[in-house]
Every structure is written in structure tokens, then in C-alpha cells.
Amino acid sequence: MKQLLILSGKGGTGKTTIASAFIRLADAKAYADCDVDAPNLHLITGQNSDPIKTDYYGLPKAEINSKSCIECDQCRQGCRFDAISAEKIYKVDPLACEGCGVCKVVCPVDAISLKPAVAGELMMYTNEEKVFSTAQLKMGSGTSGKLVAEVKKQLKSAAVDVELAIIDGSPGIGCPVIASLSGADMVLIVAEPSVSGISDMERIIKTAAKFGTKTAVCVNKFDTNLDNTDKIEVFCEKEGLHFVGKIPFDSEAVKAINNGRTITDINCSSGAAVKEVYNKTMELFNKVVG
Amino acid sequence: MRIAVLSGKGGTGKTLVSVNLAATAKMSIYIDCDVEEPNGYLFFKPEDVQEEAISVKIPKVDNELCNGCRKCIGFCKFNALAYIKDKLIVFDEVCHSCSGCVMLCPEKALSEKEKIIGRVQKGTSDQVAVYTGILNVGEASGIPVIKKLLVENKLKADKHTFIDCPPGSACTVIESIKDADYCILVAEPTLFGVHNLNMVYELVRLFGKQYGVILNKCLEEENPAEKFCLEKNIKILGRIPFDTELGTLNSNAEIAVRKSEKYLDMFSLLLEAVTREV
Ligand code: SF4
Ligand code: SF4
Ligand code: SF4
Ligand code: SF4
Numbered sequence: 174m175k176q177l178l179i180l181s182g183k184g185g186t187g188k189t190t191i192a193s194a195f196i197r198l199a200d201a202k203a204y205a206d207c208d209v210d211a212p213n214l215h216l217i218t219g220q221n222s223d224p225i226k227t228d229y230y231g232l233p234k235a236e237i238n239s240k241s242c243i244e245c246d247q248c249r250q251g252c253r254f255d256a257i258s259a260e261k262i263y264k265v266d267p268l269a270c271e272g273c274g275v276c277k278v279v280c281p282v283d284a285i286s287l288k289p290a291v292a293g294e295l296m297m298y299t300n301e302e303k304v305f306s307t308a309q310l311k312m313g314s315g316t317s318g319k320l321v322a323e324v325k326k327q328l329k330s331a332a333v334d335v336e337l338a339i340i341d342g343s344p345g346i347g348c349p350v351i352a353s354l355s356g357a358d359m360v361l362i363v364a365e366p367s368v369s370g371i372s373d374m375e376r377i378i379k380t381a382a383k384f385g386t387k388t389a390v391c392v393n394k395f396d397t398n399l400d401n402t403d404k405i406e407v408f409c410e411k412e413g414l415h416f417v418g419k420i421p422f423d424s425e426a427v428k429a430i431n432n433g434r435t436i437t438d439i440n441c442s443s444g445a446a447v448k449e450v451y452n453k454t455m456e457l458f459n460k461v462v463g
Numbered sequence: 464m465r466i467a468v469l470s471g472k473g474g475t476g477k478t479l480v481s482v483n484l485a486a487t488a489k490m491s492i493y494i495d496c497d498v499e500e501p502n503g504y505l506f507f508k509p510e511d512v513q514e515e516a517i518s519v520k521i522p523k524v525d526n527e528l529c530n531g532c533r534k535c536i537g538f539c540k541f542n543a544l545a546y547i548k549d550k551l552i553v554f555d556e557v558c559h560s561c562s563g564c565v566m567l568c569p570e571k572a573l574s575e576k577e578k579i580i581g582r583v584q585k586g587t588s589d590q591v592a593v594y595t596g597i598l599n600v601g602e603a604s605g606i607p608v609i610k611k612l613l614v615e616n617k618l619k620a621d622k623h624t625f626i627d628c629p630p631g632s633a634c635t636v637i638e639s640i641k642d643a644d645y646c647i648l649v650a651e652p653t654l655f656g657v658h659n660l661n662m663v664y665e666l667v668r669l670f671g672k673q674y675g676v677i678l679n680k681c682l683e684e685e686n687p688a689e690k691f692c693l694e695k696n697i698k699i700l701g702r703i704p705f706d707t708e709l710g711t712l713n714s715n716a717e718i719a720v721r722k723s724e725k726y727l728d729m730f731s732l733l734l735e736a737v738t739r740e741v
Binding site: 182183185186189210213216217232253254268271272273274275278279310312313314317318345346347348351365366367368369370372376379380397398400401424427428430431433 | 538561600605637659710
């Protein structure tokens, strides 16, 4: 399975809109949403069956048995995440606990146990021909990188014979993105022509470069700021990145999304432009994997 | 008064709102906790910038002392340690700095060293104190940077403080809103917008925070985010229209309220609406 990963650095550049269009255009048999903090792809790819759901267990959470606790304060001092408080009784804040297990080791009376904790939910949509893997992280859970890895694993195991997988990546540059990058054959970055968008784009390009993944760039809503769009094109040329096209701002796109459709499902200017971006990207992708 | 500005996803106008509110409030503090993609400083272009490196402690192995017992590896919940070719290796990026391995090593072969993961900058822009946290590329967690940003500002709670939060509802967001007196949720008028708004809405409720919504990029058409607020009886603090002038100012990293009376009036009303709530 070869993976095309779509990233944006910053959220809201239209990454999911473009990923959903790609999925439609490629008639992709395997795709995934790695934005486990705020998954949106399922809203427009029109699943007609219910997903298979599996609980995702992150790291365990510490729990103090106050009956055996002798209030020696060791655990509180040992916890690097300020997760233990000592008001009336010694207590663990499950939202701050990272499950490292240090408190359990230092407790002299064995009053602490590590309890498994559900940190999210994996969802898998399948029918005869398509596999869609996605997940939702539980609020306040910090292990999203691991859940992203699970989403990809789930996709891989269900779609062994599929050649192309399209993956809607995670925003940011932290652990979830690093997890989405692992195993990706090529990255398409959806940039936004704003000063902040360019700054975010540069950071995500650096991150992808650390993994040596082939990277292409497209600009969404390019006509909202032509100067900045030019800057992005110049930047790509200078850095030797493939520039694969630009997509205009299109209020029809908002309508399509609000009706649960992709922009290629309706006749609109952004839909037409994304087709060209798709063709160029796939041409490059086939070279990379071939 | 500490006001956190958040949204389920990036790109909804979280930075637009927090930057312009801070600039409207004048003698205020702006803190950019979106350490993976800090953007606020691009708008404020702060002067007299001072920078401080942020580091965490990670284990360092003395291979002379290590006998390969692998006790540390067995303990590490984050798979940050491995024994390869007769040598203990630490994978810095995934280490969570819990110090457990150091504590446990029977041979005292492990000690801690500082590792820089990012930086915090402070500067001023007119009368606004601008704080920015920047996570280094390739690092997994920005929490230590966020903690540093917020600890510094705990004492100055008398000024209007605007916290530009990271997107989403993960641990970094929780860290950012922990001590906030009020939360502003910024929402886009799309189906995605509603889905994302719902997440932060649940988050602020879970934390028992006071909150209100600013609807951004409002078009003439039906606004699913507005509908959501009305259904759930959520306070709407105000609406920012989709308008190309504002869009252009914003995409050029200009602070709209410093460029035009029109936007200054608009954000003054928003600021009033927020202050009234707190
Ligand atoms: S498991 Fe680690 S993070 Fe959780 S309370 Fe114990 S020491 Fe703190
Ligand atoms: S280390 Fe154990 S005994 Fe000591 S305060 Fe913590 S839970 Fe109680
Ligand atoms: S616990 Fe200490 S001695 Fe054992 S493998 Fe780890 S570093 Fe080496
Ligand atoms: S400090 Fe904690 S997370 Fe880091 S290597 Fe040691 S045990 Fe693992």
C-alpha cells in the first residue's frame, strides 16, 4: 500500500476539503483521517454503513488507594507532571496524569495502581470495495500520536491489496504529525496565502524534510492574496519543492461541504481547479512510488 | 482577567480574534500558546524581544556503568529506550522526561541532562505585551513551553490577558485554559465548524468554564454554527462578517483594529460583550 499524505501545518486551510476531493477523484479504495483531535473527513465522504468501533487504550492512569496511603508525599514530589495533589487526601488528576508509572515505583506502601484508561475510539468503515479508517481522541488525552499510528495500522491491515491510500493528516508539527508521516510515500501540503500560512507551511516542510519524504505544495484560496501566493510559488522553486497548482476561494465550496458533498461532486470553480492539482500530484506520486 | 480564545480547529480566526481584542484593549497581554504554529507575533511584530530557551530533562547514559540489565527499558512507558548493539539508546523525541528510568537504574548509569525543545519570546507592540511560545521542529510535546508562558503571566492577572490557544481539545489546550477566567470559542459557519465547535464546547463545559461564542466568516447564507448555538442556548458574543477587506488585512498579517476605525469599532463592541460576561 502506497500512501499519499495530505498535510497543512495549520488547520483550516482546506486540507480535508481537498483530501475528500482526492478520495473521490481517485475513487480511493483506502483512506484515513489522521486528524484524531478533530476528525471531519467522515462528514463528507458519505459512509452508508455504521463503523466498527474499538476502544483505544492509551497509557494507564494512576490511582491512589487512600486507605493504604500513609501520606508520605513521595509520589507528589516524584510526579513530573504535577498530577498529584495533596489537599484532604492524596489524589491523582486523571487529565494531568501521563501514566508514566513513577509514583507507583516510589510509593513505599504500594498504594498506587495503574488503571487502564480509554483514550479514544477507533472507527472503521468497510464495504466490499472501500476501507475508511478514522478515530476520535477523547477530550484531554495526550497520546494522539499513538492513536494516529493505530488509525494507520487499522487501515493497513484491512486494505492489504490496495495500491493507493489517501490520508488526511493531522494539523501542527507535533507528535500526531510525526506519526502520520511515518510510512508516507509522498506529502502534499495545502498552503494558505497568508503571512501566517506561509510561516506554518515552512515549519511543516521542515518537519517532512526530517523524514526525507517527497513533498509537493498547492495553494488553496489563492485569489484571497495574490502576492502571498506568488511568494509561495517562489519559495517552492527556491527550495526545489514541486508546486502542483492553486485553487480559488469559492463560496460554492462552503455550500458543498454543508451539504455533506465534496467539491468535485458539484460544478464549481474550486472543484475544477482541484482536478488539475490532483492530476499533477498523482503524476508525481506515480514517479515517486514507481 | 484571563481570557482564553479557542477553536476546535485551526484557521477559524482564533488568532484574528485574540490579536485584535488584545490590540483593542490597549494595555493588555497577548500570549500565543499555539506553540506548534505560533502566528500572533507575525501580526504584532513586537519590539525589544527577549528570548529564553525552554528545556526539559532527559536521561543520559554512562555506558561504562550500564550493565545492560534493561530495567529502565522495562519501565519506560513511552518506548523511549532501547538496547542496541550493547548500548543503551535514548530516543529523545519520545521521552516524556518522567525521570523514572534515572530513579530506577540499579547501576546509577543514568543521569539527567537538559535538552532544549523550544523558546519563549517576549516583546512589546504599542502597549501590548506579546508573549510567544515556539516549539522546535521535530519535538513531540509543547506542554513545557506552554507551562512556562502561563506561569510567567500568572502574577499579572489585573491586566486583560488574551491566551491564543492551540487548536483542538488535546492536552495542550487544557494546559492553556486551566487558569482562564473566561473562554471565547471561535466558530466557522460550516458543517466542519459545528463539529469542531461542539468539541471545544464540551471541553469548556467539562472544565466548568464560563464561555461564549464568536461567529466568524459569517456569510449571508444559513449558518450551521449559529443554529448550533441557538439550539444549545450558547451565548453569542458577536459576529464577524466574511469580508475581503478584513481577509486581506489578516492574510497580510496586519492588525485590523490598528488600520481601520471600522474594525476598531467592531472589536470594541466584542470586547465590551466579553467584559460584560466576566
Ligand atoms: S503515573 Fe506518572 S504522571 Fe501519573 S500520577 Fe503517577 S507519576 Fe504522575
Ligand atoms: S507515595 Fe504512596 S503513601 Fe506516599 S503519599 Fe503517595 S500514595 Fe500515599
Ligand atoms: S537500568 Fe541502568 S544498568 Fe540497566 S540497562 Fe538501564 S541504564 Fe543500563
Ligand atoms: S525519563 Fe521517562 S520517558 Fe524518558 S526515557 Fe526515562 S523512563 Fe522513558
